[in-house]
Amino acid sequence: MIVNRMESSETPAAGYVDLQVNGYGGVDFNGDDLSAESLHLACERLAADGVAQILATIITADVHSMSRRLQRIATLRGQDELAAKIIAGFHIEGPFINEQPGYVGAHPRDAVRPAETTSMQRLLDAAEGLTRIVTLAPERDPGFHVTRMLAEQNICVSGGHCDPSLDQLDAAIDAGLAMFTHLGNGCPLSMHRHDNIIQRVLSRSSKLWIGLIADGVHVPWPALGNYIRSAGIERCFIVTDAISAAGLGPGRYQLGQREVVVDHDGATWAADRSHLVGSSGTMPQVAVNLQRHLGLPHDAVMRLTAATPQRILAAC
Numbered sequence: 001m002i003v004n005r006m007e008s009s010e011t012p013a014a015g016y017v018d019l020q021v022n023g024y025g026g027v028d029f030n031g032d033d034l035s036a037e038s039l040h041l042a043c044e045r046l047a048a049d050g051v052a053q054i055l056a057t058i059i060t061a062d063v064h065s066m067s068r069r070l071q072r073i074a075t076l077r078g079q080d081e082l083a084a085k086i087i088a089g090f091h092i093e094g095p096f097i098n099e100q101p102g103y104v105g106a107h108p109r110d111a112v113r114p115a116e117t118t119s120m121q122r123l124l125d126a127a128e129g130l131t132r133i134v135t136l137a138p139e140r141d142p143g144f145h146v147t148r149m150l151a152e153q154n155i156c157v158s159g160g161h162c163d164p165s166l167d168q169l170d171a172a173i174d175a176g177l178a179m180f181t182h183l184g185n186g187c188p189l190s191m192h193r194h195d196n197i198i199q200r201v202l203s204r205s206s207k208l209w210i211g212l213i214a215d216g217v218h219v220p221w222p223a224l225g226n227y228i229r230s231a232g233i234e235r236c237f238i239v240t241d242a243i244s245a246a247g248l249g250p251g252r253y254q255l256g257q258r259e260v261v262v263d264h265d266g267a268t269w270a271a272d273r274s275h276l277v278g279s280s281g282t283m284p285q286v287a288v289n290l291q292r293h294l295g296l297p298h299d300a301v302m303r304l305t306a307a308t309p310q311r312i313l314a315a316c
C-alpha cells in the first residue's frame with residue numbers, strides 16, 4: 001500500500017533532488033499550454049514538499065513538439081527566480097527508445113525513432129544548454145553516435161526503454177553510457193528468466209547509476225529491495241517520475257496528449273489500463289515508503305533521494 005500523505009519522514013536539510021519529474025501539483029510539463037503561472041505553481045508545490053531541485057522531464061513525442069515544450073520551459077524558467085532555482089535542467093526521455101511492445105512502455109510508439117545526431121542537436125538547442133540527462137535505447141543508437149555526442153558535452157546518457165544485449169550494453173558504456181532509467185519498468189511483463197535487461201544492468205551496476213521508481217506500484221517492494229541490494233545502494237537513486245497528479249488525489253489527469261487515471265492507491269494507469277504512466281507520488285511519500293516497506297534507515301533514504309542524485313547533478 002502506498003502512503004499518500006506525508007508522515008514522519010524528515011525532509012533532508014538540503015532538500016530532495018528528483019531527476020525525473022514530468023509534472024507536479026496539477027501542472028503537466030509535457031502540455032502545450034504551460035503558462036508562467038502554472039510552472040511557478042508547480043515549483044511552489046515542489047518547494048513546499050521539500051524538493052530542492054528537479055530535472056523537468058520531457059518524454060517522447062514528435063521532435064518538433066518536444067522541442068517546443070523544452071523551449072517553452074527554458075524560456076519561462078529564465079523569467080522566474082523560483083523556477084530557475086528548482087528546475088536544475090532537463091531530462092529528455094526519448095524519442096530514441098526501443099519501439100517494441102513492453103520496452104516502449106507508455107511512450108507513443110509512432111513518435112519513437114532511431115537515434116540520430118541532427119534531431120538530438122535540435123532538442124539540445126531547444127533546451128538552451130539545460131539538458132542534463134538523455135534517456136535512449138543503446139541498441140537504437142547506431143554506432144553509438146548520439147551517446148558519444150552527449151557524453152562529449154558532459155550530458156549524462158541513460159539507457160531506458162531498451163533491450164541491448166550485454167555486448168551492446170558494454171559497448172554503450174565504453175561510448176559514454178553512465179546511467180539506467182527506472183530499472184524494472186519500460187520492459188515487458190514477461191522476459192527470459194535469466195537473460196533479460198534487468199539482470200544485464202544489475203551485472204554492470206559498478207559502471208552505471210541506476211534510477212528506480214519507489215511508489216510500490218511500478219516495482220513491488222521485495223523486487224525493489226533486491227535491486228538496491230544487488231546494485232549497491234551507492235549506485236542507486238530514487239525518482240518519482242511524477243506526473244501532474246503528484247500530490248493530488250485520485251482522478252483523471254493529462255500527460256501530454258494522453259489521459260491518465262489515478263486510483264485510490266495512487267496507481268497511475270493509461271485510460272485503457274494497459275500500462276502505468278508516470279507516478280502520482282511525491283518525494284516525502286517516497287521517503288516514508290522506503291522506510292516503511294524496505295526498512296531503510298533515515299540516512300540510506302536521504303542518500304537515495306537527496307545525496308546521490310545531487311552528486312549526479314553536480315557531475316553532469
Ligand SMILES: CC(=O)N[C@@H]1[C@@H](O)[C@H](O)[C@@H](COP(=O)(O)O)O[C@@H]1O
Nearest residue numbers: 022105106185186187275276277278
Ligand atoms: C511518465 C511515464 O510514462 N513514465 C514511465 C513510463 O515511461 C513507463 O512506460 C511506465 C510503465 O512501465 P512498465 O509498464 O514497463 O512497468 O513507467 C513509467 O510510468
